[in-house]
Structure formats: C-alpha cells, structure tokens
Amino acid sequence: MFIQLLSLAIIFFLTLPFLFFILKNSESQKLSSTSSVLPKSYPVIGSYLALKSNLGNRVQWITQILQNCPSATYTLHLVLGCRKVLTANPDNVRHILKSNFNNYPKGPFFITAFFDFLGNGIFNADGDSWKFERQVSSHEFNTKSLRKFVETVVDTELHDRLVPMLSDAVSGNKVLDLQDVLQRFAFDNVCRIAFGHDPACLLPSLPQTRFADAFEDATHLSSQRFRAPLSIIWRMKRFFNVGSERKLKIAISRVRDFAKKIVREKKQELSNKSSLESVDLLSRFLNSGHSDEDFVTDIVVSFILAGRDTTSAALTWFFWLIYKHPEVENEILEEIKEKSDMPVYEEVKDMVYIHASLCEAMRLYPPVPTDTKQAVEDDVLPDGTVVKKGTMVTYAPYAMGRMEKIWGSDWAEFKPERWLRREEAGKWSFVGRDPYTYPVFQAGPRICLGKEMAFLQMKRLVAGILRRFKVVPAAEEGFQPVFVAYLTAKMKGGFPIKVEERGELD
Numbered sequence: 001m002f003i004q005l006l007s008l009a010i011i012f013f014l015t016l017p018f019l020f021f022i023l024k025n026s027e028s029q030k031l032s033s034t035s036s037v038l039p040k041s042y043p044v045i046g047s048y049l050a051l052k053s054n055l056g057n058r059v060q061w062i063t064q065i066l067q068n069c070p071s072a073t074y075t076l077h078l079v080l081g082c083r084k085v086l087t088a089n090p091d092n093v094r095h096i097l098k099s100n101f102n103n104y105p106k107g108p109f110f111i112t113a114f115f116d117f118l119g120n121g122i123f124n125a126d127g128d129s130w131k132f133e134r135q136v137s138s139h140e141f142n143t144k145s146l147r148k149f150v151e152t153v154v155d156t157e158l159h160d161r162l163v164p165m166l167s168d169a170v171s172g173n174k175v176l177d178l179q180d181v182l183q184r185f186a187f188d189n190v191c192r193i194a195f196g197h198d199p200a201c202l203l204p205s206l207p208q209t210r211f212a213d214a215f216e217d218a219t220h221l222s223s224q225r226f227r228a229p230l231s232i233i234w235r236m237k238r239f240f241n242v243g244s245e246r247k248l249k250i251a252i253s254r255v256r257d258f259a260k261k262i263v264r265e266k267k268q269e270l271s272n273k274s275s276l277e278s279v280d281l282l283s284r285f286l287n288s289g290h291s292d293e294d295f296v297t298d299i300v301v302s303f304i305l306a307g308r309d310t311t312s313a314a315l316t317w318f319f320w321l322i323y324k325h326p327e328v329e330n331e332i333l334e335e336i337k338e339k340s341d342m343p344v345y346e347e348v349k350d351m352v353y354i355h356a357s358l359c360e361a362m363r364l365y366p367p368v369p370t371d372t373k374q375a376v377e378d379d380v381l382p383d384g385t386v387v388k389k390g391t392m393v394t395y396a397p398y399a400m401g402r403m404e405k406i407w408g409s410d411w412a413e414f415k416p417e418r419w420l421r422r423e424e425a426g427k428w429s430f431v432g433r434d435p436y437t438y439p440v441f442q443a444g445p446r447i448c449l450g451k452e453m454a455f456l457q458m459k460r461l462v463a464g465i466l467r468r469f470k471v472v473p474a475a476e477e478g479f480q481p482v483f484v485a486y487l488t489a490k491m492k493g494g495f496p497i498k499v500e501e502r503g504e505l506d
Contacts, residue, residue, distance in 0.1 A: 037068045039076070046077035051229045058227065059369045059485045062086055063399040071383040072403060079230060084392045088399040090406065091382040094436040096373055096393055098444035107374020109392060113226040114487075117218045117252050120295060121302030133299065134449065136288055140194065140281045141449050147345045150456050153192045155344060157185060158464040161202040166469050168204060169499045175474045177494040178319060180206070182312035182461075187212070189457060190307025194281040195300065196269070197262050214254035215304070221248040223486040226372075259300040263293055309488040310367040311454050315461065316491050317365035318358055319471050320481060321414050328357060328416055329466070336463050348459045352428045356419035358458055359438075363407070364414065366440045369398035369485045397440050398485075406437055470500040 039050030054061035065086065066072045072088040087093065096104045105126040118124035122133040139145075162185055169176050184201040191197045201209060221244050225234045237245040266282045279287075285299055322329045335353045342350065372394045379387040387393060404411055407418070420428045435443035441451045448454075465471065473479060474496040482492035 037064050038074070039065070041077040045079050046082070048079055048229050051076070051078075055227065055229075059396070059398050059483070062370065062394075062396055063088075063402055066396065066399045067402065067404075071385070072399075072405070073381065073383055073385050075385065082391075083388070084394060085381070085385055085387055086394050086396065087381070087385070088396050088403055089381075089383055090400070090434065090437045092385070093395045093400075093439055093443070095382050096395060097436065097439065097442060097446065100379060101445050103376050103379055104373035104393060105376065107372075107376075107392070109231075109374055110226065110372055113231075114222050116248070117222040117255070118302055118305070119298030121298035123302045123305060124298075130446075132290075136284050137281060137303075137449055139284060141453055145193075146453055146456060149189075149193050149453060150345050150348055150460055153189055154457050154460045155464075157188050157192075157202065158461060161185075161188070161204075162461075163464065163468060165202065165204055165206075166465065166499045167501075170469070170501045173498070175496050175498055178471065178497045179312065179316045179491050179495045182315050183212070183308055185461065186312045186457070187304065187308040190304060191262070194303050194307065195262050195266065196280040196282065197265065210254055211258040214251040214258075215308075217247060217251035218255050219305070219309070219488070220486045221245075221251065255301060256297055259297045259304070260293060262300055263296050305487065306448075306450060311458055313367040313489045313491075314358065314362050314365070314454075315458055316495050317481075317483075317489075318361040318458075318462070319497075320473070320491070320495065321361050321364070322357065323471060323473060325414050328414070331416070332357060332462070332466060336467050339463075340467075344460070345456075348456050348463070351459045351463065352420065352430050353416060354459050354462050355430055355455060356416040356428070358455065358462070359419050359433075359440075360414055360416045362440045363401040363438065365483060365489060366397040366401065367488050368440070369483075369489055370394050370396045371439075371442065395439065397438075398483075400437065400439065466502070468502055470502050472498050472500060474498045 039047040041047045042049075050061075065074050066088040071092075073092055074086045076084045076086055078084060087096075106124065107126070111124055111126070114124050120129055122130060122137065125133060162181070165176075165181070168174070181202070184206070187201050188199060191199050199209070199211075201207065201212065224244065225231070225248075228234050234245060237243045238249075241249065263282070263286075266286060270283060270286060281303065282296070282300065285296055290296065322332065331353050335351055339347045339350055372392050375387045375389055375391045375393060378389050381387060400406060402411055419431055419433070421431055423429050435441070435447065441448035441454075481495065484490050484492045
C-alpha cells in the first residue's frame with residue numbers, strides 16, 4: 001500500500017511544475033470568464049483547472065455543460081489521460097441503468113471512496129452482496145408495512161412531536177431551522193420502522209446529538225473524497241491520519257458506534273424472545289444467518305442515510321417552493337380539506353396534487369443530484385459516446401430536470417400541473433414520467449425500494465403541517481437558498497423559518 005502511494009505521489013509531484021505553469025497562464029480559460037461553457041483541456045492534467053475551480057458549484061457547472069451539448073453528453077478529460085462521461089440523455093440513462101445494467105456497477109472507485117463510511121451496505125455494494133441485501137430489504141416495503149409506517153410511525157411522530165414543536169414555535173415567535181427539524185423527523189422515522197429503535201431526536205428541546213453531527217461530517221467528507229480531482233491527496237492524508245481524513249475517521253467511528261449499539265440491542269431483544277410482535281428490517285437481516293456485526297452495521301448506516309437525508313432534502317426545497325408559489329399552496333390546501341374525512345392511509349394515497357408538487361420539487365432539486373457508475377468493459381452509448389473499460393459514467397438528475405428538450409421552454413418554472421391532467425369529472429389524475437427521463441429514484445434493477453414509502457411519509461407530513469400552519473422563511477427579503485450536493489443534497493446553511501398558526505381547515 002505504501003509503495004502504491006509513494007508511486008502516485010512521485011507522479012503527482014513530477015507534474016506540479018507543469019500544473020503551476022498552466023495555472024499561471026490560463027486565467028482567461030476559466031469557465032467564469034470565457035465565452036465557451038465547455039472546460040479547457042490540457043496535456044497531462046486534462047480539465048483539472050476547470051474542475052478544481054468549480055468544486056463549490058459542481059452540479060450547476062455540470063448542468064451548464066450538458067445544456068450546451070447537442071446530445072446532453074460530455075466526456076470530461078481528467079488527470080493522466082483518465083476520462084469521465086457526463087450525461088443527461090434519457091436514452092443513455094436507460095442504457096446505463098437497464099439495457100446494459102451489468103456493465104455499469106458502482107465500481108471500485110466509488111466503493112473505495114465510501115467504504116470506510118458505508119462498508120458493504122446496499123448503497124455501496126455490487127454483485128451478489130447487493131442482490132442479497134435488496135432481496136431481504138424488499139420485504140419491508142409491502143402494503144402491510146407501508147400502512148403500518150404511515151398509520152403508526154409517521155402519524156405518531158407528527159402528532160406527538162412535530163405539531164407540538166411547531167405550536168410552541170408559534171407561541172414563542174421562535175425561528176426554527178426547518179432542514180434540521182425535517183432531518184430529525186426522518187431520522188426518528190427510519191430508526192423506528194427499520195430497526196425498532198426510537199432515537200427521539202425530534203423533542204421540543206431539539207437535543208444536540210453527537211451522532212447527527214458525526215453523520216453530517218462523514219457524509220460530507222466521504223463525498224469530498226469521491227469528487228476530489230486528485231485522489232492521491234486524500235489517500236495520503238488517510239495514510240498519515242491528518243487533516244480532513246483524521247476528522248473523517250473520528251466521525252465514522254461515532255456513526256458506527258451508534259449503529260453497533262442498535263445492532264447489539266436488537267440481538268439482545270431477539271435472544272430474549274421466541275417471537276416478536278412485528279419483524280423490522282434489522283431483525284430480518286439478523287435472522288437471515290448474517291449476524292456478523294460489521295456487515296449488519298453497514299446495513300444500518302446505509303438505511304439511515306436513505307431514510308434521513310433524502311426525504312428531508314426533498315421536503316426542505318418543497319416548502320421553499322410553495323412559499324414562493326402561493327397558488328400552489330392554495331391548491332394543496334383545497335386537496336387537504338377535500339380528503340380530511342378519509343382514513344389516514346387512504347387519504348395519503350389519494351393526495352394527487354401534493355404528489356405532483358413533490359415530484360415537481362424533486363425535478364428541480366433532486367435529493368441525489370448525480371449518480372456515478374464505472375464501466376466493466378468497453379461500450380458505446382446510444383448517442384455514440386465511446387466508453388472505455390474503467391471509465392466512470394455520471395448521469396445527472398439535477399441537469400435532466402433543467403433540460404428544455406425534456407421539459408419544454410418552461411422548464412425553469414415550478415408547475416405541478418405538468419404532472420397532472422383533468423378528468424371528465426374535473427378531478428386531477430397523476431401522469432407519471434418515464435423513469436429514465438426522471439431518474440430521481442434511479443431506475444432499472446436498482447430503482448429505489450423505498451420510493452412509495454418516501455412519498456407516503458412526505459405527503460403525510462405535508463398535509464399534517466399545512467393543515468395547521470403556514471411556513472414562512474425567516475431570512476431577509478430577496479434571500480435565495482443555495483443548493484449544495486454531498487452524497488445527498490442540502491440547502492446551504494439550513495432553512496430558517498417562522499411558523500404561523502393557520503387553524504384547522506374547514
């Protein structure tokens with residue numbers, strides 16, 4: 001390992017003089033000051049300079065490039081002749097995620113970058129390990145489990161914790177960080193339904209948890225590894241345990257300690273009872289013969305990531321968008337009022353306009369804005385792009401939501417109606433989109449198992465909040481939130497809000 005690092009370091013430092021020469025003489029080539037949006041490529045270092053200068057707005061930069069490519073696909077030249085293919089072409093996405101699925105696994109580059117954090121969890125697994133984890137996990141998403149999730153877990157968290165907290169914010173004229181509140185809500189939900197464990201993060205005191213901070217650091221720093229223009233830098237920092245890699249090691253240790261505590265408690269619970277009243281996801285894995293603590297810990301960490309960060313990200317942007325579009329909020333309120341006499345599960349299932357509004361919010365601000373695979377063998381994409389063995393291929397849902405060819409000239413507008421049509425009776429009906437045009441939940445064999453569960457949770461929360469409260473940004477007039485992307489999306493700096501009492505809808 002040391003010899004490999006030393007070899008890479010020597011290559012890197014030999015190229016430094018050339019790199020500095022290019023840097024000194026290429027200011028006019030930067031994206032911000034050039035008439036062309038396509039990054040300049042140089043010998044040896046490729047488009048390193050453009051990539052480095054756009055790390056802070058990487059997703060927006062990729063989008064701008066793909067919007068200006070005829071086939072919405074671009075081959076980015078990296079250091080030492082490596083390449084990465086970027087695409088927002090639905091035909092290419094179908095090819096990668098379905099038609100030639102076996103040629104595009106996560107791949108060793110992705111798995112290595114995230115292994116310390118995610119291990120062999122489902123988000124970081126390929127092959128037989130992924131198939132096994134998916135098969136066991138699929139039992140958690142049947143109709144019975146979904147109904148239980150909405151009627152017990154989500155509803156209890158909503159009425160016993162979230163609504164009282166929002167009422168308290170109204171009476172005390174408090175400012176809340178809605179992004180933080182939603183992460184706590186989602187974290188409690190996923191732990192209760194998947195592990196049978198209640199971390200009680202969404203209490204009125206909003207308790208500070210070492211785990212939440214550590215999880216945020218682990219997600220952010222692992223993402224920095226994957227997106228680093230030169231992986232040799234983080235590898236060397238990890239080897240010497242310094243800087244961001246030292247911080248990452250501490251964060252991962254705290255995350256895994258928490259996850260192992262959940263696993264051990266569940267093992268003890270299973271050993272003390274011959275049968276449980278209900279079987280959660282963690283129990284299924286432990287009863288499947290895979291009781292290795294590290295492996296099951298990987299499962300727990302992956303499902304926390306899936307349940308905590310994705311739905312909370314989608315909802316954060318949703319509440320911002322409906323504040324900016326009061327006509328949409330009014331339509332949502334009408335739907336809530338119309339469905340209020342229905343049983344909880346049926347009510348949520350039947351909320352078509354809210355469903356469309358959530359889809360539209362995620363079109364513009366997808367919780368996972370990009371996803372990357374690595375080619376096993378040489379290939380050619382449907383648009384003619386050549387992919388060499390070992391090349392990373394990134395498809396970008398964020399960019400795809402901003403393509404005029406896909407969504408029309410009004411793509412920049414927030415319009416839930418683009419997902420709806422009026423029936424003869426005047427009611428809305430939902431019109432879905434091709435998942436390869438809208439791969440917010442992935443598509444093909446790896447399509448998100450929790451998609452329906454996520455929608456049920458989000459719709460129940462939206463109805464539960466808006467029935468009683470109006471959410472108002474607490475920032476100054478003209479505030480524009482910034483979309484940032486780690487493993488999942490965030491609103492930079494959080495989303496400060498004030499809550500106004502609406503009263504029960506008549």
